[in-house]
Amino acid sequence: MQYANTWPLSESGYELEAPIGYGSFGTVYAAAALEGPNAGEKVAIKVIELENYPDSNIEEIRKEIQIMRLSSHQNVLSYHVCFLSGRQLWMVMPLLEGGSVGNLLKHRYQEGIKDQVLLASILREVLEGIYYFHQNNQIHRDIKAGNILVSRSGQILLGDFGVAAKLRQGMSARTFAGSPCWMAPEVVESGGNVAYTNKVDIWSFGITAIELAKGRPPYAGHPAMKVMLMIISNDPPSLDEDEEFDASFKEMINLCLQKEPELRPTAESLLRKKFFNKAKGVEYIRTHMCADLPRLETLVKLPKDRKVDRDQSLGNMSSGSGGWDFSLSTGENPLSGKKQNDDPLEQIGSDEEDPLDSLLEEEN
Numbered sequence: 001m002q003y004a005n006t007w008p009l010s011e012s013g014y015e016l017e018a019p020i021g022y023g024s025f026g027t028v029y030a031a032a033a034l035e036g037p038n039a040g041e042k043v044a045i046k047v048i049e050l051e052n053y054p055d056s057n058i059e060e061i062r063k064e065i066q067i068m069r070l071s072s073h074q075n076v077l078s079y080h081v082c083f084l085s086g087r088q089l090w091m092v093m094p095l096l097e098g099g100s101v102g103n104l105l106k107h108r109y110q111e112g113i114k115d116q117v118l119l120a121s122i123l124r125e126v127l128e129g130i131y132y133f134h135q136n137n138q139i140h141r142d143i144k145a146g147n148i149l150v151s152r153s154g155q156i157l158l159g160d161f162g163v164a165a166k167l168r169q170g171m172s173a174r175t176f177a178g179s180p181c182w183m184a185p186e187v188v189e190s191g192g193n194v195a196y197t198n199k200v201d202i203w204s205f206g207i208t209a210i211e212l213a214k215g216r217p218p219y220a221g222h223p224a225m226k227v228m229l230m231i232i233s234n235d236p237p238s239l240d241e242d243e244e245f246d247a248s249f250k251e252m253i254n255l256c257l258q259k260e261p262e263l264r265p266t267a268e269s270l271l272r273k274k275f276f277n278k279a280k281g282v283e284y285i286r287t288h289m290c291a292d293l294p295r296l297e298t299l300v301k302l303p304k305d306r307k308v309d310r311d312q313s314l315g316n317m318s319s320g321s322g323g324w325d326f327s328l329s330t331g332e333n334p335l336s337g338k339k340q341n342d343d344p345l346e347q348i349g350s351d352e353e354d355p356l357d358s359l360l361e362e363e364n
């Protein structure tokens with residue numbers, strides 16, 4: 001058995017337990033390491049089917065994973081090890097017993113989180129993670145409650161940095177996987193031609209703030225194409241008419257949700273806004289959100305369009321197991337060498353025949 005960073009480097013080194021999450025690109029399992037110095041330790045493993053992705057995309061994903069491995073911040077989830085198993089990518093990471101805030105919204109806070117101290121406390125931790133990315137010239141690109149993970153002790157970590165965004169590379173409005181509700185207008189509009197900035201994360205953060213407060217993001221439930229159209233053509237979403245939230249929260253959201261990216265504040269200046277004076281930190285999150293956490297596997301439901309089940313997926317793994325640490329490379333440090341316009345979401349709508357274009361034409 002090979003080990004990387006003391007973690008086994010092939011699927012036989014882990015025992016998969018119940019699925020604890022289904023994303024657009026794969027399934028996340030609770031698991032335990034079977035061998036090596038970490039034998040017995042619980043982990044979460046995201047298994048991503050790479051069957052339908054070209055090798056060039058996989059190379060891009062590998063670069064993103066290297067960046068993740070170099071990330072070191074209390075609010076950013078890093079991976080223990082990643083390896084290929086046949087055409088599956090296995091990402092082994094710490095298991096966060098609270099799952100995602102997205103899951104907690106679905107099961108506990110369907111109407112949203114009304115305790116504004118709790119809201120401010122969670123959002124401040126998220127913003128600290130975003131600030132860390134931006135300080136390192138990185139863009140997270142996928143800020144949403146589903147990517148905010150919670151530990152039993154109330155720690156908040158941002159997950160899924162880069163990989164989902166890379167897998168969305170080249171998808172048109174019609175084939176878009178997941179929901180575009182959190183996407184900034186300039187990302188929807190860019191059509192593959194415009195380099196955009198880290199202000200896309202600030203927009204998504206504002207949408208996430210509304211999601212946490214109301215239980216779902218604006219435009220949830222509409223088809224992806226329609227959502228993209230509404231993001232471009234409607235005034236930015238706001239909570240101005242909502243009496244349950246105070247002015248400092250609404251003001252913070254309005255600052256984030258400005259269509260002109262340059263007008264949005266930086267993460268650093270946002271952290272100084274009055275709303276975050278309410279934030280009480282990890283201990284408050286633990287006592288107010290993490291008591292009596294439900295078992296993760298009881299929270300997840302197989303999405304209707306998902307056919308692959310765990311046994312099937314395990315069956316696929318028997319041949320061609322990796323032994324290749326996906327995160328190791330001799331290349332330059334990607335934290336210092338990454339171009340900002342090297343972004344998958346720019347590709348959305350880049351097709352000449354993108355249905356979003358015709359929808360927009362119809363609308364005009």
Ligand SMILES: Nc1ncnc2c1ncn2[C@@H]1O[C@H](COP(=O)(O)OP(=O)(O)OP(=O)(O)O)[C@@H](O)[C@H]1O
Pocket residue numbers: 020021022023024025026027028044046093094095096097098099100102103142146147149159160164177178179
């Ligand atoms: N380390 C982890 N510990 C505990 N639960 C996790 C962990 N990582 C992911 N999950 C759970 O699995 C779910 C699916 O995660 P995944 O990153 O695959 O998809 P997503 O981010 O929700 O959606 P998308 O793929 O569309 O971006 C998460 O919402 C979360 O509830």
